[in-house]
Amino acid sequence: MRHHLILRVITKLLVGTIFLFALYVQFHGDYSPGGGFQAGVIMAVGFIIYGIVFTLEKVKAVFPPWLVHKVVALGVLIYAGTGIYSLFYGYGYLDYAAIDPHHPVHGQHLGILIVELGVGVTVTGVMVAVYYAFAARAPSLSDEDW
Amino acid sequence: MASATSSEPVHHIALTLSDQLPALQVLIPFVAAPLMVFIGVRSLAWPIAFLASLASLVISVLLLQRVIGGSEISYHMGGWAPPLGIEYRVDAANAFVLLLISAISSVVLAYARGSLKAEVPEKNHTLFYALYLLCLTGLLGVVITGDAFNVFVFLEISSLSTYVLIAQGSYRDKRALTASYNYLIMGTIGATFFVIGIGFLYMATGTLNMADLAERISEQRDSRTIRAAFAFIVVGIGLKAAIYPLHLWLPNAYTYAPSPVSAFLAGTATKMAIYVLLRFMFTVFQPEFLADIKILEAVIIPFALIAMFAASISAFYQRDIKRMLAHSSVAQLGYMLLGIGFFSHTGLTATIIHLFNHGITKAALFMGAGCFVFAVGATSYEKLKGLGKTMPWTSAAMVIGGMSLVGIPGTAGFVSKWVLVQAAFENGWWGFAFLIVLSSIIAVAYVWRMIETLYLSAPTEGVTAKEAPLSMLIPLCLMALSTIYFGFATDITLSASKAAASGLLSGSSGLH
Numbered sequence: 001m002r003h004h005l006i007l008r009v010i011t012k013l014l015v016g017t018i019f020l021f022a023l024y025v026q027f028h029g030d031y032s033p034g035g036g037f038q039a040g041v042i043m044a045v046g047f048i049i050y051g052i053v054f055t056l057e058k059v060k061a062v063f064p065p066w067l068v069h070k071v072v073a074l075g076v077l078i079y080a081g082t083g084i085y086s087l088f089y090g091y092g093y094l095d096y097a098a099i100d101p102h103h104p105v106h107g108q109h110l111g112i113l114i115v116e117l118g119v120g121v122t123v124t125g126v127m128v129a130v131y132y133a134f135a136a137r138a139p140s141l142s143d144e145d146w
Numbered sequence: 147m148a149s150a151t152s153s154e155p156v157h158h159i160a161l162t163l164s165d166q167l168p169a170l171q172v173l174i175p176f177v178a179a180p181l182m183v184f185i186g187v188r189s190l191a192w193p194i195a196f197l198a199s200l201a202s203l204v205i206s207v208l209l210l211q212r213v214i215g216g217s218e219i220s221y222h223m224g225g226w227a228p229p230l231g232i233e234y235r236v237d238a239a240n241a242f243v244l245l246l247i248s249a250i251s252s253v254v255l256a257y258a259r260g261s262l263k264a265e266v267p268e269k270n271h272t273l274f275y276a277l278y279l280l281c282l283t284g285l286l287g288v289v290i291t292g293d294a295f296n297v298f299v300f301l302e303i304s305s306l307s308t309y310v311l312i313a314q315g316s317y318r319d320k321r322a323l324t325a326s327y328n329y330l331i332m333g334t335i336g337a338t339f340f341v342i343g344i345g346f347l348y349m350a351t352g353t354l355n356m357a358d359l360a361e362r363i364s365e366q367r368d369s370r371t372i373r374a375a376f377a378f379i380v381v382g383i384g385l386k387a388a389i390y391p392l393h394l395w396l397p398n399a400y401t402y403a404p405s406p407v408s409a410f411l412a413g414t415a416t417k418m419a420i421y422v423l424l425r426f427m428f429t430v431f432q433p434e435f436l437a438d439i440k441i442l443e444a445v446i447i448p449f450a451l452i453a454m455f456a457a458s459i460s461a462f463y464q465r466d467i468k469r470m471l472a473h474s475s476v477a478q479l480g481y482m483l484l485g486i487g488f489f490s491h492t493g494l495t496a497t498i499i500h501l502f503n504h505g506i507t508k509a510a511l512f513m514g515a516g517c518f519v520f521a522v523g524a525t526s527y528e529k530l531k532g533l534g535k536t537m538p539w540t541s542a543a544m545v546i547g548g549m550s551l552v553g554i555p556g557t558a559g560f561v562s563k564w565v566l567v568q569a570a571f572e573n574g575w576w577g578f579a580f581l582i583v584l585s586s587i588i589a590v591a592y593v594w595r596m597i598e599t600l601y602l603s604a605p606t607e608g609v610t611a612k613e614a615p616l617s618m619l620i621p622l623c624l625m626a627l628s629t630i631y632f633g634f635a636t637d638i639t640l641s642a643s644k645a646a647a648s649g650l651l652s653g654s655s656g657l658h
Contacts, residue, residue, distance in 0.1 A: 066186070069183055069186070069273075070183070070184055070186065072180075072183070073180035073181070073183035073184040074180075074184055076179075076180040077177070077180050077181065077184060080173065080176060080177045080180075083169075083173070084173070084177070087161075087166055087169070087170075089160070090158070090159075090160025090161050090162075091158070091160075091161065091225060092161060092166075092169070092221070092222055092223065092224060092225045093166070093169040093173065093223060093224065094223060094224040094225075095224050095225035096224070097158070097225060101158065
């Protein structure tokens with residue numbers, strides 16, 4: 001990749017913008033098209049394009065596979081944790097009214113935002129994990145594998 | 147507007163812990179799975195998994211106690227009332243299946259700790275237990291939910307984790323990968339068919355809540371869309387339930403999966419699918435609909451009979467104990483289908499009680515097979531010759547399980563076959579009673595082959611075996627003894643099955 005100067009410079013510029021756009025899609029999901037799934041995929045694209053241009057080792061140094069596992073689990077925990085929070089306040093599972101009992105509409109708003117964040121985190125992790133799994137695959141099977 | 151400006155809390159009656167039980171039933175294993183991955187400490191994975199499974203077992207017992215009298219619990223997810231919101235609905239039928247699934251899961255997990263060390267490398271254990279819990283979550287969710295689309299979502303959760311769990315057998319035998327891939331293709335086709343059926347239902351009725359669906363379907367029973375939906379759903383679930391011609395994925399998947407996975411799946415996965423079949427046939431589509439389209443005479447009964455004989459005969463010709471057990475599973479599913487085919491209260495009772503009894507029997511047998519894998523590293527009859535002397539406990543448990551499979555009096559298998567034969571007599575179908583007994587004789591043959599190998603053959607030279615460790619033997623013996631226990635203490639299983647059958651047959655009124 002040493003020759004592709006333009007690719008490298010543009011990628012470095014783009015990655016930051018992609019992350020920013022992902023966060024925009026994430027947190028504007030309730031006003032405009034978007035939400036956790038889309039934002040997660042866009043966020044992962046930032047890592048994937050970095051990996052494609054600067055090799056897998058480089059991106060793994062930034063976002064090591066063990067961290068990817070944790071991120072995947074963390075998102076689900078954020079999602080389920082929101083639901084469990086409302087259990088403690090005597091509401092049904094995932095009843096966001098519990099987040100702001102004085103003002104259930106605000107509670108609903110905040111609840112969906114947190115839950116979508118959980119979705120975004122997990123989708124980012126899963127997309128990167130899928131990329132790692134495919135990119136790290138050995139080009140061919142060795143004889144003893146059969 | 148008043149609520150938007152006031153600072154007083156909106157009136158709300160707080161739910162107590164016992165109100166939350168239906169949600170916690172699924173939630174505890176679901177949260178435990180990512181939690182153990184997040185913590186990432188290998189030594190904590192098994193304790194977390196075991197505690198989560200045990201907690202869901204306790205919850206399922208509490209739920210069953212509350213609904214066995216015929217009452218029902220409805221839980222609204224997120225506070226959204228059905229039919230718009232997702233509803234969890236617990237009645238005798240699914241509480242009984244919940245108990246079966248969480249009980250088998252807990253015993254198999256206790257057993258898995260020792261067995262897994264021999265079959266799967268240590269570095270995979272955290273993820274293995276996480277997937278195991280996700281599979282449990284999916285199975286419990288499918289059973290507890292009262293929302294047709296939610297069934298599909300949980301079905302996929304359990305299926306996807308099952309594919310990976312089966313593939314973990316590749317450390318012992320590479321063929322696990324093709325078995326898992328095969329199952330992935332077949333399972334995905336099944337799930338697709340199922341969701342197409344749900345789509346048709348939604349098109350015709352505009353709702354996904356089962357109770358609501360039942361009401362609206364009864365108004366348009368002749369609609370072609372509804373009938374197409376039914377066909378898609380039966381075939382889709384049929385693939386998951388391994389109904390006879392759709393069972394081809396099952397023998398390989400059960401044979402090559404790691405032993406705890408085989409035991410867990412054999413005891414729960416197909417049973418869950420049979421439950422879904424019952425739920426859709428009798429609660430969503432109603433018995434009148436089944437009578438209209440004659441599916442029982444035309445499809446269910448013939449294939450049930452073929453399964454009872456063809457799969458039993460092929461079980462006899464297997465040379466591998468796990469493969470023999472897998473084929474016998476297909477045959478035993480035939481009995482459950484036959485119970486549905488009898489289309490009577492006793493018939494359904496037989497199906498549901500056999501679901502439970504066969505679940506514990508097969509789990510015990512596969513756990514025994516896992517002990518053989520631990521001891522000699524293989525399950526082919528060739529390697530198991532004469533192990534009755536060196537592995538007395540495992541072999542004794544296998545014999546008990548085998549007896550229950552045949553239906554010897556005093557074992558759980560006898561109870562369910564007895565009820566099934568009773569159902570045949572009730573309908574006046576004497577021929578069927580004869581066929582049930584005849585197919586049991588084939589079961590005697592294949593179980594005898596196993597006993598002969600274990601006790602009467604001379605050990606193969608070069609095979610040295612030691613009894614499996616206590617951590618595996620205790621759960622195995624517990625499971626084997628429970629098949630005897632439920633052979634005598636029939637009041638628990640029988641009353642639960644009867645309540646479940648009454649609930650299913652009372653149609654949509656049973657859901658309200």
